[in-house]
Amino acid sequence: MEQVQSKYKIEIIESMHSMPPGTVNEIVLIDEKGIELQDLLTQIEGQSDSSIVYVVDDVSNAKQAFASAHGMHIVRANALMSYLEEIHTDIHKQPVLAFWGVLPQLGTTTIALAVANQLALSTGMNVGILGLNLYNPGTSFAHDVTNTLDDVRPLLSLKQLTPTKLRESMQLMSQGVWYLPGPRNPLNAMEYQPEEIAYLISNAKQAFELVIVDVGSILNTAAALQSLVMATLRYVVTKDLLECQERFISQSQYILKSLSINTEEILLIGNQMRQPNHLRDYAKTMNVLPVAAIPSFPELPYYSENEEDKLRLYFAQKKFKQAIEQIVNAFSNEK
Known part of the structure; x- marks a missing residue:
């Protein structure tokens, strides 16, 4: 995942082992290429103070429903920058x-x-x-x-x-x-x-x-x-x-x-x-x-x-x- 420039603190998670425990950043970006959807729940435990964003190549109805059910956001990779602009400007x-x-x-x-x-x-x-x-x-x-x-x-x-x-x-x-x-x-x-x-x-x-x-x-x-x-x-x-x-x-x-x-x-x-x-x-x-x-x-x-x-x-x-x-x-x- 490309590095994202922002005036807000952002944690970028690209693998199963890269999320530190108890992260309290304002926004956490998780790359689907590094963490599969089925493994997400384990990875986001203890991240209740963060906004979790799952970055994917394609959004399906099932992925959208899963994200909504667990209080996450799901965003296409090619729309990530406009998404960050929208929520943090x-x-x-x-x-x-x-x-x-x-x-x-x-x-x-x-x-x-x-x-x-x-x-x-x-x-x-x-x-x-x-x-x-x-x-x-x-x-x-x-x-x-x-x-x-x-x-x-x-x-x-x-x-x-x-x-x-x-x-x-x-x-x-x-x-x-x-x-x-x-x-x-x-x-x-x-x-x-x-x-x-x-x-x-x-x-x-x-x-x-x-x-x-x-x-x-x-x-x-x-x-x-x-x-x-x-x-x-x-x-x-x-x-x-x-x-x-x-x-x-x-x-x-x-x-x-x-x-x-x-x-x-x-x-x-x-x-x-x-x-x-x-x-x-x-x-x-x-x-x-x-x-x-x-x-x-x-x-x-x-x-x-x-x-x-x-x-x-x-x-x-x-x-x-x-x-x-x-x-x-x-x-x-x-x-």
């Missing part, structure tokens, strides 16, 4: 807001765009929105879209994307808000790799003062999982239905837990709520933090279908606007 602290829905069609795109619009308006921030729901491009709010995630994919694969190129590829939605919709073809959803998504978000953090990722509701893609891992604030969007609660519990047990995401750190947005005043009680059953409740507006999607500025109709609803302002205020206070 100042932009790592820059805010990334992730919105995901417990079920499909719960309005994550609408909420992400509305929050970005309100943040840009109230704070003057430049906000970039990444459509990382790979099963739905989220283009209904964006007219005359010329670029989607598909169009920047080659730049991700070749590591040739720059913050400037990314910004130029995104659509200006309103003053201070840029948007890159998801891919046109959902059949390509499983082809995106974690390091490509990490590279995309890293560039977005350099291009904008704040990044919002629209995750969608299907958490089986690298885009969705990497977005949740890199987010500084995670918002789950749900209805007040038992099936939503059960779905969230399933996600928390089998997905969030493996990503080391604690439900107590997740913020709840109730959307299409039948009883918005029950948000607090609903949050308690999910062990999350309530932020805002948006009532159901069943006729609004029909009215807005042919409108060029759909958000204008949503913001005209007093309770919708109040909920978005609550979300923005919660972020502003956290920041």
Whole structure:
């Protein structure tokens, strides 16, 4: 493994006998050519104070699952430098807001765009929105879209994307808000790799003062999982239905837990709520933090279908606007 230059202390492990006991470095790189996957557990004992990174030539689903189960990171060798840059630079602290829905069609795109619009308006921030729901491009709010995630994919694969190129590829939605919709073809959803998504978000953090990722509701893609891992604030969007609660519990047990995401750190947005005043009680059953409740507006999607500025109709609803302002205020206070 090539020597890695960093201002942070790094231990590079290339053989079964090269890891000193009780290493407490900030990051430990382990080369798969020197230590096989089956031998890793023995080697990382006593390294709980370190960040373990297993460096491989190829990432498989099995390797990814094994690493997640044991609290390690797994990175391709050709993406190691960009990975280290991402986790150990100042932009790592820059805010990334992730919105995901417990079920499909719960309005994550609408909420992400509305929050970005309100943040840009109230704070003057430049906000970039990444459509990382790979099963739905989220283009209904964006007219005359010329670029989607598909169009920047080659730049991700070749590591040739720059913050400037990314910004130029995104659509200006309103003053201070840029948007890159998801891919046109959902059949390509499983082809995106974690390091490509990490590279995309890293560039977005350099291009904008704040990044919002629209995750969608299907958490089986690298885009969705990497977005949740890199987010500084995670918002789950749900209805007040038992099936939503059960779905969230399933996600928390089998997905969030493996990503080391604690439900107590997740913020709840109730959307299409039948009883918005029950948000607090609903949050308690999910062990999350309530932020805002948006009532159901069943006729609004029909009215807005042919409108060029759909958000204008949503913001005209007093309770919708109040909920978005609550979300923005919660972020502003956290920041």
